[in-house]
Amino acid sequence: MARPLIQLALDSLDVNQTLKLATLAAPYVDIFEIGTPCIKHNGIGLVRELRKKFPNKLILVDLKTMDAGEYEATPFYAAGADICTVLGVSGSATIAGVIKAANAHNAEVQVDLINVPDKVACARESARLGAHIIGVHTGLDAQAAGQTPFADLQAVARLNLPVRISVAGGIKQSTVQQVTRAGANIVVVGAAIYGAPSPADAAREICELASAA
Numbered sequence: 001m002a003r004p005l006i007q008l009a010l011d012s013l014d015v016n017q018t019l020k021l022a023t024l025a026a027p028y029v030d031i032f033e034i035g036t037p038c039i040k041h042n043g044i045g046l047v048r049e050l051r052k053k054f055p056n057k058l059i060l061v062d063l064k065t066m067d068a069g070e071y072e073a074t075p076f077y078a079a080g081a082d083i084c085t086v087l088g089v090s091g092s093a094t095i096a097g098v099i100k101a102a103n104a105h106n107a108e109v110q111v112d113l114i115n116v117p118d119k120v121a122c123a124r125e126s127a128r129l130g131a132h133i134i135g136v137h138t139g140l141d142a143q144a145a146g147q148t149p150f151a152d153l154q155a156v157a158r159l160n161l162p163v164r165i166s167v168a169g170g171i172k173q174s175t176v177q178q179v180t181r182a183g184a185n186i187v188v189v190g191a192a193i194y195g196a197p198s199p200a201d202a203a204r205e206i207c208e209l210a211s212a213a
């Protein structure tokens, strides 16, 4: 089995720190995620800047769109995003709108299951609508309350939907192989890389562990 793609969550609000981290981790990661706080703080110009500096990386913009799907996502795809996220809780019309914007730009959509009560039903509906990626995600606040994404990942992977599965929520060296074996096609890592004494070493370790799973 091919190793999953490694997605680095760029969650700093500071552009210089964001670019420095991206440069350090670039040899070991496949996708740069511009995290929700970062994109809200810095705006669409950061998508253009990352696109220019890293023409060969995939860029995910974590918009977590909740309404006006096509309208909100279109300029981000036009600026160079390969993937934008839309919230599963937003509902079918909004998800379909982001899918329309993505398809118009030959790009992809990830539906984020964060706080979705029935994740299996939402994953099925998102796949039916044409979403490309389902994101099993335990957010930072839920992590602080002790939650993890592992059981949800198993439940979504069991569905065998024609989509890729991304997993996020405190993934680190000790859990990257577990989520890879559970069927994650994309492993998102934030704090375990940006909070490490050497982000480059942490990114390399995670990449190597995923390859060996």
Ligand SMILES: O=C([C@H](O)CO)[C@H](O)[C@H](O)COP(=O)(O)O
Pocket (backbone or CB within 6 Å): 009, 010, 011, 035, 036, 037, 062, 138, 139, 140, 168, 169, 170, 171, 188, 189, 190, 191, 192
């Ligand atoms: O998406 C995220 C969070 O909701 C803030 O927007 C994080 O980037 C994601 O959870 C990955 O970060 P870690 O959980 O620190 O690995």
